[in-house]
Amino acid sequence: MSLRNSIVKLVQDTLCRGKALPVGDSESLLDAGVIDSLGMMELVKAIDKHFHITVEDEELSPDNLDSIDALTAYLKSKGVNE
Amino acid sequence: MTAAESLPPSNLASLVLSHPPAWAERTALRQLESSLTYAELRQCVLACAAHLSVAGVRPGSRVVLLIENSFDYVIALFAVLTLGATAIPLNPDNSAAAVSVVLADCAGLGCILRERTRAKVDPASTLPCLLPLENSFEDNRRRWYSSAAASPVEPQPDALALLLYTSGTTGRPKGVMLTHANLLANTASIVEYMEMTEADSTVTVLPFFHSFGNSILLTHLAAGACIYIENRFAFPAKVVEVLQQVRPTGFSGVPATFYILLHRTNFLQRDWSFLRYINQAGGGMRVETIQRLRQVMPSTSIVIMYGQTEASARLSYLPTELLETRLGSIGKAIPGVELRVAGPNGQETAPGEIGELTARGANIMAGYWNDPAGTAEALRGGWLHTGDMARRDEDGFLYIVSRKSDFIKSASYRISPGEIEDVIAEMGGIEDVAAIGVPDTLFGETIAVCVVCPADRFDAEAIRAHCQSRLPLYKLPRYILHVPEIPRTASGKKKYYILREQYQGLEGSSS
Structure with a gap:
């Protein structure tokens, strides 16, 4: 599975009860109501567990986590190439 | 003096409609790069109210707001109040089914929501929509600026302004009736006690559909x-x-x-x-x-x-x-x-x-x-x-x-144990279940469920997956425990306090 598809599945499973994401890859998950502060905590835990990395506090920014594109670029920068 | 300016302070809408003239050019609301003065807010509210009036909103109508914190939320709320109707703000993350339960309970006229909210919570368009809002406030602003203004209605002080739904003890949501007074x-x-004045300002991160967030909104507009x-x-x-x-x-x-x-x-x-x-x-x-x-x-x-x-x-x-x-x-x-x-x-x-x-x-x-x-x-x-x-x-x-x-209070949400128990009880092989709050560093409490079933039928992952498919994130249990029995009173009521004492050692941090 490509990294992008793995991320989409993780976000769907963690935040959308397994349903399809209602946004395109470049669109804000926050604006679309997919994540809130509670959801972000859950997503970060899920990312840590699934990709075996640690999302540092200073990395909790929209630039890294607020869209599928941003998440893909961020995880690649952390050396994830699944 | 216009009809709006003559509204007495017994009307909640007057916080926006009858502000002192000196506030007209003061900034009432800001978000990112946008701002709205008190005069602009008043104009938008009256125009939005005119659209709602055309959609059938009358004094006493009950209207659900499914809008995140935004200028549009504030405008829609005060537009509903301007017409003497009752607003029912709900979390826009609710499912269409959950909103339908509220609409049926309060015989609500319909909802105000954005296009993108509808795509997410109500793709089948089952909810009656009174006023679809554009996703962007600037698009809505253009609409309000080109619309006529409504004539405000003056409700009695004991008329209902808000119905705020909270968890009920049985799991059925309860509508808290709050009047203008x-x-x-x-x-x-x-x-008064916070000594708030027009020199004050705040950055708010709390949802307006909760009473705490709502009070922040109302007090700042009043000041x-x-x-x-x-x-x-x-x-x-x-x-x-x-x-x-x-x-x-x-x-x-x-x-x-x-x-x-x-x-x-x-x-x-x-x-x-x-x-x-x-x-x-x-x-x-x-x-x-x-x-x-x-x-x-x-x-x-x-x-x-x-x-x-x-x-x-x-x-x-x-x-x-x-x-x-x-x-x-x-x-x-x-x-x-x-x-x-x-x-x-x-x-x-x-x-x-x-x-x-x-x-x-x-x-x-x-x-x-x-x-x-x-x-x-x-x-x-x-x-x-x-x-x-x-x-x-x-x-x-x-x-x-x-x-x-026996409510669970997690991340400021009040959660009924019954709501979670009902969902788990739907699964086959569950003999008894109780949901309790256990201490949590971050959220105050987090949810633990105690499940009674034969040992070979206990499957925590299956229970977790079932809950995920049926409950919003903030109601998902953190801990799923297999227990021999749920303690009950002679009349059969669950003794939640015994379970809370027993499992308070589960305390952890969500961070």
Whole structure:
């Protein structure tokens, strides 16, 4: 599975009860109501567990986590190439 | 003088429609790069009300708002109130099925929601939509600026302004009926004791569809102050950045708000001397968190507050100068409210004795919608029975000791055990189940479920997956425990307090 598809599945499973994401890859998950502060905590835990990395506090920014594109670029920068 | 300007202060809509002329060019709302003056807000409200009137909204109509914190939320709320109708703000993350339950319960006329909200929560378009909003405020603004203004209606002070739905003891949501008089009384009281003026401003991260967030909105508009709407608390560092840029005079949060800011950002390294006050409500905050806030903002008033949706919002506060000497106290009643610690027969207890905290005042709800039995129980003897057990010290300061009711309070949400239990009980092979709150550093409480079933049928992952498919994130159990039995009273009621005592050692941190 490509990294992008793995991320989409993780976000769907963690935040959308397994349903399809209602946004395109470049669109804000926050604006679309997919994540809130509670959801972000859950997503970060899920990312840590699934990709075996640690999302540092200073990395909790929209630039890294607020869209599928941003998440893909961020995880690649952390050396994830699944 | 226009009809709107002649509205008396007994009408909640008058906070926007009848602001003093001197406030006209003052900024009422800000979000990102956009702003709205009091005069512009009034114009948008009257135009939105005209559209709602065409859609059939009349005095007494009940209208659901499914809108995140935004200019559009504020405009829609006051437009509904302008027509003498009742607003029912709901979390826009609700499913269409959950919204339908509320609409059916209150015989609601319909919803106001955005196109993108509809795509997410109601793709099949099953909800009656009175007024679809564009996703962008600027598109809506153009629509309001090219529309005629509605004629405001003047409801009686005891007319319903808001129906705020909270969890009920049985799992069925309860509609808390708040009148114009209730909300105006609480708003005036908060403005008075917080000494709020038009020089004040805030950055708000709390949802307006909750009573705490709603009170922030109403008090700032009543004072002629400015509200900066910030919805990115999912990225707490961004909120710190915005606070530093906007430099508001006040900031409000629940315990989790401050815990996250202290532990997941560089909050401790920043200068907060521009903050006149911070407010905390929504459950008891750890003493350690209060002390760290005290250290990092020595010149800022830290005001601890206590309240309930049934009280419009606020019941008591502890002034900052008493924080050290009365640590752990919720203070005393706010102006216009009486608080009493009541014994088993309703009599006031002696200092140090534990009883149920009861409240009386103009801010107390009119009752629960369509639930005379629940209303009679909650308001018996003319006092609101909060369900919180408390004691009073010799000087009259109040301390919450425990909760009489079995609600779970997590991340400021009040969650009924029944809602979670009903979902788990749908699964085959479950003999009994009880959901309880266990202490959590971040959210106050997190959810544990105790499940009775044959050992070879117990599958925690299957239960978790089933809950995920049926419940919103904040209602998902953290712990799923296999237990031999659920303790019950002789009459068959679950003894939740025994389970809470038994499993309080599960305490952990969500961070």
